[in-house]
Amino acid sequence: MSEAGFQEAPAEGFAHGTATSGVVTNPEDLAAARAHGWMEDEKLDYDTFNAPTSEINPTWASSAKVYEWEGDEGDVGPPDAELEEQLFRGDDHTKAGSSLEDMMDFEAKVEGPKHFAPITQFEDAGLHPQVLANVKMCNYESTTAIQAYCIPIIQAGHDLVAVAQTGSGKTAAYLIPIISKLMGKVRKLQGPRPANNNGRPVRAEPLVVIVVPTRELAQQIFDEARRLCYRSMLRPVCSYGGIPIGVNLQELGKGCDLLIGTPGRLQDLMNKPDVLTMRRVKFTVIDEADEMLSGDWDDEMAKLMGGGDANEDPDHAYLMFSATFPKEARKVARDYMAEDFVRVRIGRAGSTHRNVTQDIIFVERNQKKQALYDLLMSRPACRTLVFCNSKPAVEELDDYLYNRQIPTIFLHGDRSQLERQDAMRRFKGKQPLVLIATNIFGRGIDVPQVNHVVCYDLPGVEYGGISEYIHRIGRTGRIGHKGHATSFYNEKNEDLAPFLVNILLETGQTVPDFLETFKPEAGVAEFEGDLTDDEVEAEPGYMTAPGANPFAEPPTTDDAWGATGAAPAATTAEADTTWGASTATVSW
Numbered sequence: 001m002s003e004a005g006f007q008e009a010p011a012e013g014f015a016h017g018t019a020t021s022g023v024v025t026n027p028e029d030l031a032a033a034r035a036h037g038w039m040e041d042e043k044l045d046y047d048t049f050n051a052p053t054s055e056i057n058p059t060w061a062s063s064a065k066v067y068e069w070e071g072d073e074g075d076v077g078p079p080d081a082e083l084e085e086q087l088f089r090g091d092d093h094t095k096a097g098s099s100l101e102d103m104m105d106f107e108a109k110v111e112g113p114k115h116f117a118p119i120t121q122f123e124d125a126g127l128h129p130q131v132l133a134n135v136k137m138c139n140y141e142s143t144t145a146i147q148a149y150c151i152p153i154i155q156a157g158h159d160l161v162a163v164a165q166t167g168s169g170k171t172a173a174y175l176i177p178i179i180s181k182l183m184g185k186v187r188k189l190q191g192p193r194p195a196n197n198n199g200r201p202v203r204a205e206p207l208v209v210i211v212v213p214t215r216e217l218a219q220q221i222f223d224e225a226r227r228l229c230y231r232s233m234l235r236p237v238c239s240y241g242g243i244p245i246g247v248n249l250q251e252l253g254k255g256c257d258l259l260i261g262t263p264g265r266l267q268d269l270m271n272k273p274d275v276l277t278m279r280r281v282k283f284t285v286i287d288e289a290d291e292m293l294s295g296d297w298d299d300e301m302a303k304l305m306g307g308g309d310a311n312e313d314p315d316h317a318y319l320m321f322s323a324t325f326p327k328e329a330r331k332v333a334r335d336y337m338a339e340d341f342v343r344v345r346i347g348r349a350g351s352t353h354r355n356v357t358q359d360i361i362f363v364e365r366n367q368k369k370q371a372l373y374d375l376l377m378s379r380p381a382c383r384t385l386v387f388c389n390s391k392p393a394v395e396e397l398d399d400y401l402y403n404r405q406i407p408t409i410f411l412h413g414d415r416s417q418l419e420r421q422d423a424m425r426r427f428k429g430k431q432p433l434v435l436i437a438t439n440i441f442g443r444g445i446d447v448p449q450v451n452h453v454v455c456y457d458l459p460g461v462e463y464g465g466i467s468e469y470i471h472r473i474g475r476t477g478r479i480g481h482k483g484h485a486t487s488f489y490n491e492k493n494e495d496l497a498p499f500l501v502n503i504l505l506e507t508g509q510t511v512p513d514f515l516e517t518f519k520p521e522a523g524v525a526e527f528e529g530d531l532t533d534d535e536v537e538a539e540p541g542y543m544t545a546p547g548a549n550p551f552a553e554p555p556t557t558d559d560a561w562g563a564t565g566a567a568p569a570a571t572t573a574e575a576d577t578t579w580g581a582s583t584a585t586v587s588w
């Protein structure tokens with residue numbers, strides 16, 4: 001098992017462009033690729049990548065600069081023009097696209113012991129002024145649906161399970177309220193710093209722990225935390241495998257308020273009580289929660305969710321986020337939550353949005369390489385992500401396309417951390433590139449302008465099934481951008497066919513002829529089993545608030561809000577109104 005339990009068949013150690021036949025340059029391929037806009041990519045520095053880490057002095061992305069402020073004069077520090085430029089004006093994160101409203105067109109369902117009014121404008125969320133300023137510098141004009149609901153719930157201190165589509169801003173949905181809540185109290189809550197330890201490294205005593213399945217995702221959340229903690233006393237630190245532990249220890253020793261990491265490395269650090277203690281933790285966040293609760297990480301999760309050594313803080317909040325949340329994982333999640341935890345679901349758990357056009361093409365197994373080449377040459381050259389199920393398949397495909405002069409890079413769990421870091425850097429560069437990857441890239445990764453995702457291999461059950469498909473295609477069409485996903489289908493993928501058809505129907509897309517037989521009788525999408533949330537209604541003590549899109553115009557008559565005639569709270573309800581125990585369902 002590789003990182004965070006992902007299934008990846010092992011690789012055999014090929015180098016770029018030499019997996020099958022060595023480098024072959026066909027002048028016709030070369031001319032065709034260049035004419036089509038696929039340009040030569042920079043040469044890889046294999047000497048650096050293959051040297052023992054002790055012989056090189058790499059710049060680890062996890063050591064990227066964070067804002068440092070000891071809070072001598074108040075809790076907001078002076079601006080740092082250079083860091084501000086790096087954090088807010090780079091191309092590192094996706095700027096919202098023009099179809100953001102299409103993404104909001106989902107029903108929100110909230111279940112919990114209380115009513116929370118959604119907040120559509122950050123200005124109305126009661127955020128710390130510096131956090132609000134940072135949000136604006138990120139160019140976040142207004143909240144997304146998941147943020148509208150989660151911000152007030154987290155501010156009120158509830159445990160939370162939140163589910164919303166890929167690329168809908170879940171990271172900021174938890175980081176913004178957590179950072180804002182801590183901002184005014186950092187001085188009181190914060191762990192030690194070298195400044196009050198005679199300049200010596202200190203033990204890390206984070207206030208927030210964020211656990212994610214992959215290194216790239218940890219890095220991405222760290223970067224978002226660096227933006228949102230700008231000019232505050234809060235110091236984020238990122239720890240994951242593949243980086244020498246000494247590098248992690250150095251960063252932790254400078255003081256740590258938000259710790260973001262992968263479960264294996266976090267567990268290693270928790271086993272060193274002089275390096276890390278969880279005694280101050282106020283928020284534990286599990287991102288991609290269904291993956292983390294899938295069973296592969298039982299020991300690590302039990303330890304992390306138990307607060308490690310001696311955290312008995314009754315205010316400790318547990319937050320879980322994902323785009324998919326199968327029933328089994330939700331049951332496990334409930335074991336960790338306080339009794340009054342809140343559930344928020346935007347749309348159906350596991351739904352995709354209409355901004356991603358999904359093509360399913362029938363391709364026989366032995367035709368797939370040529371079909372991919374033809375596909376890449378039939379569309380304008382663009383940043384493209386191709387998913388395979390195994391490491392050898394990734395490497396073979398990389399070799400094939402490279403030899404046909406398409407600029408490619410590849411990424412899987414056996415690549416060294418330096419190679420993985422470099423692959424991310426190059427994929428985000430100016431040149432259109434094809435990144436070929438295993439599942440390791442399927443979840444959470446937010447690279448701007450990925451216009452095309454190709455499921456070269458569809459993920460069968462052993463590779464995560466339909467949930468994995470949803471995460472994979474969610475690497476495009478993010479936060480209001482349009483995207484395109486193409487999947488190669490053949491008889492081997494029949495186990496996925498009924499789910500695929502339902503997702504196509506749900507988003508109003510064309511069902512290809514070869515999938516017609518898998519259409520439900522009524523001809524409309526039917527979701528059963530692990531993607532529905534129907535066990536929720538049966539639970540006593542919970543109020544459900546279905547139906548409201550917080551961004552919709554309020555209705556003109558009470559009737560439009562449902563049979564109970566309750567107030568149209570989407571735009572006007574008071575926060576924190578306790579729902580009457582006799583009310584079965586409240587429509588907002």
Ligand SMILES: Nc1ncnc2c1ncn2[C@@H]1O[C@H](COP(=O)(O)OP(=O)(O)OP(=O)(O)O)[C@@H](O)[C@H]1O
Nearest residue numbers: 093094096140166167168169170171323444446479
């Ligand atoms: N309110 C907002 N307005 C505009 N852009 C936003 C807003 N909130 C977040 N974003 C941007 O949207 C992009 C996607 O956000 P994020 O990666 O958190 O999505 P996600 O829901 O976690 O996706 P996934 O399920 O794939 O992990 C990021 O680049 C983020 O900077």
